[in-house]
Each structure stands twice: as C-alpha cells, then as structure tokens.
Amino acid sequence: MTIALNRRQTLLGMGAMGAAAALGTPALASSRNMAVLHLGSHAPSFIAWERGYFKDAGIDLNLRFFEAAQPMAVAIASGDADFGVTAMTGGLISLAQKDAVKVIGGALIEKPGSPGSLVLASNKAFEDGLTDPSQLAGRSFGITTAGSSFHFMAHKIAQANGVDLAEVDLRPLQKLGALVGALSTGQIDAWAIQPSIATKLLADGAAQQIGTVADCAPNYQVTTAFTSTGNAANEGELVTAFVAAYSRAIADYNAAFIDRTAPAEEVDELAAIVHKYVETDSPAEVAKENLINGAQRINEGLALAEDSIIEQLEWYKSEDMVDQSVTREQLLDTSYVETI
Structure with a gap:
C-alpha cells in the first residue's frame, strides 16, 4: 500500500x-x-x-x-x-x-493474510483443551487494564467467536512483562499480543497459538x-x-x-x-x-x-x-x- x-x-x-x-x-x-x-x-x-x-x-x-x-x-x-x-x-x-x-x-x-497479532494459550490451558478462541468462555484472558487495547481485542475475539465477553475472566495485570510471565507460567489461560512478542513466546515453547486477531478483527x-x-x-x-x-x-x-x-x-x-x-x-x-x-x-x-x-x-x-x-x-x- x-x-x-x-x-x-x-x-x-x-x-x-x-x-x-x-x-x-x-x-x-x-x-x-x-x-x-x-x-x-x-x-x-x-x-x-x-x-x-x-x-x-x-x-x-x-x-x-x-x-x-x-x-x-x-x-x-x-x-x-x-x-x-x-x-x-x-x-x-x-x-x-x-x-x-x-x-x-x-x-x-x-x-487477514498479513502478519499480525496472535491469540495465544498457555501450555497448561492448551493441554486442558483450550485450542481455539471459541473455547474462551470460563477461561482467563490477560489485559493490561480495563479500557486498554487488550480489552478491546478481547471483545473482538469473543464477538467473532460467538462468546459472551461477560463469560471470560479478564485479568488486568498492568504491565506487558507481567502478562508475559503470567501466560508463560499458566497463571492466565490466554492473551493476544503483537507478533514481536508472540513469536518469541512460541519459539521458547512458553505458549501455543490458537488464533489470529486479524481473523477476528479485520482492518x-x-x-x-x-x-x-x-x-x-x-x-x-x-x-x-x-x-x-x-x-x-x-x-x-x-x-x-x-x-x-x-x-x-x-x-x-x-x-x-x-x-x-x-x-x-x-x-x-x-x-x-x-x-x-x-x-x-x-x-x-x-x-x-x-x-x-x-x-x-x-x-x-x-x-x-x-x-x-x-x-x-x-x-x-x-x-x-x-x-x-
């Protein structure tokens, strides 16, 4: 473009x-x-x-x-x-x-079709059956704060997959480093983050990809x-x-x-x-x-x-x-x- x-x-x-x-x-x-x-x-x-x-x-x-x-x-x-x-x-x-x-x-x-943010599951949650964003009901999802972009992404992911956001346990952890640590250790079940962080988590074997934000929120x-x-x-x-x-x-x-x-x-x-x-x-x-x-x-x-x-x-x-x-x-x- x-x-x-x-x-x-x-x-x-x-x-x-x-x-x-x-x-x-x-x-x-x-x-x-x-x-x-x-x-x-x-x-x-x-x-x-x-x-x-x-x-x-x-x-x-x-x-x-x-x-x-x-x-x-x-x-x-x-x-x-x-x-x-x-x-x-x-x-x-x-x-x-x-x-x-x-x-x-x-x-x-x-x-869609371009590199973008990924929806990730912790290894623990993935092994417990969280393999697709449509399964987020009853699961915890990391955000920095209420009203943050992560909150909006959670809304778009839930909406696109027919999940009531009220059924997702949003966990505000304030800082990106805290979210990385929480996902890596299974303290939260899922998170959506830009590829520069997501690819490192995947390469380190610290999380599993279960979707993309572009598929849920094109443009x-x-x-x-x-x-x-x-x-x-x-x-x-x-x-x-x-x-x-x-x-x-x-x-x-x-x-x-x-x-x-x-x-x-x-x-x-x-x-x-x-x-x-x-x-x-x-x-x-x-x-x-x-x-x-x-x-x-x-x-x-x-x-x-x-x-x-x-x-x-x-x-x-x-x-x-x-x-x-x-x-x-x-x-x-x-x-x-x-x-x-």
Whole structure:
C-alpha cells in the first residue's frame, strides 16, 4: 500500500527540513519528548531517532519510555511528552474529550493474510483443551487494564467467536512483562499480543497459538499516532515535521521487514538499531530473527483507518468506559495524514 503525504504535510515537512539543512541547526529548536514502549512495533520510533530523521526535520526530540499505553496518553496531556504512537484506550479518549490530546495518524493495522497479532494459550490451558478462541468462555484472558487495547481485542475475539465477553475472566495485570510471565507460567489461560512478542513466546515453547486477531478483527487500526490538542491546533509545523520524519522510518521498516526489498546490510543495520531497545536480553541474531518473524505492516505516511477508530470509540461508549458525548471531532485531527 502506498499512501502519499497530503499537500499540507508535504509542503510544511519540506520547509522544516530545508531550513534545518540550510542553517545547520534544527528549525524547531526547543526540546521535545516522544513516548515509546520497548516493543518491536515501535521500531520506526527507534529508527527515526537513531538515524537522525527527527533532527533532519528540525525537531530536537528525545525518547521517553513507558510500560503501557494509557500512561503515555497522560504524559501527552500533561506536557511531559509531545508525541506517542500506541493503541487506542479509554483513557486516551477521555483525555481527548477534555481537549488534551488528538489522534493524528495510524500505525499498525490488522489485515487477514498479513502478519499480525496472535491469540495465544498457555501450555497448561492448551493441554486442558483450550485450542481455539471459541473455547474462551470460563477461561482467563490477560489485559493490561480495563479500557486498554487488550480489552478491546478481547471483545473482538469473543464477538467473532460467538462468546459472551461477560463469560471470560479478564485479568488486568498492568504491565506487558507481567502478562508475559503470567501466560508463560499458566497463571492466565490466554492473551493476544503483537507478533514481536508472540513469536518469541512460541519459539521458547512458553505458549501455543490458537488464533489470529486479524481473523477476528479485520482492518483493526491497532495503534495510532497522537499529540496534544495544543500541538495539533497551534504547532502545525512541528506536527507536520514529526509525521514526515516518522514516515521516513516507516518506509525503512516496511522495506526491510515486510516487503523484503532492502539489501541484507540494510536489514542488519536496522535490526541492530531495534535491538538496542527490544529484546536486549537476547543475542542479536535471535532478536533479529524474532523481529523479522514478528514484523507487522505499519501504514505508510501514518495513514489512518478512520472507520476502525470510530468503531473503537463507539465500543468504549457502549461499555460506559467513556462519556457518551465524546465526538469524532474531539478525538481526531485528520488534517496531517491521509485516511484509508
């Protein structure tokens, strides 16, 4: 899929990078922070930072690490971070209603036939008969928190398989590391997670695959790019420069790990960059293999699957996790990217 930058994005991005090149200093000089997670899905964040794409675009940007999606949204709202790329959450939607954050683009997306998130069962549960998502009733399913993307995925998996979500024992364990440990030791029966983590669990013999999220939720926009409402409304050059820089890294990532059109030395270089932040306790070759096997396409140009975002918004409303009055306009600013 090839998505062109819109006119505003292209012109402003070129202006920011051109000024930086001409002056030899960032066009947007004040220091900024980007909220990130130690996940392979954040590979473009690491690539853009390590390769200097943010500096090329005139942004003095630093990476700030978090353990879950919702605290990232809080950091954007409070001004502790300027940008984030992570999943939709009830917390993010509530902050958008308060005019604190805006979704400005899309990243990971689930599409049948493409690499994506896997539904996993613990070895214990698998041996006890949990071999298909249709058997989740009466079983425990791991999530980070109520209102998280994992909660929404549990809903989509249950819905697609004719299971009443009320019959699934949702276990909020707060952090990704806790979920990995709980599944590996049989403390929870099932979980759904991006392939960068799932493939490692499978390779280690710590879990069993029982399904895919794409089969249950086709065209699900898993992660989004977001910033503060103030940035979106008043810092157009900054936001456009960020989108342009991040888009360069997405192109590198897709070429190396999805389309496989990049030369071998480029793949090695990008894998080494990501290994600084992901699976740091694994040998470099193992981490590289897991990154390749667990890669998932990221929308070029941060294009946004708007219908999926609206579906998620309406589900959060239906579950009374967010106020019924939240509007599309409060949540989204689609002026910086294409919608698909």
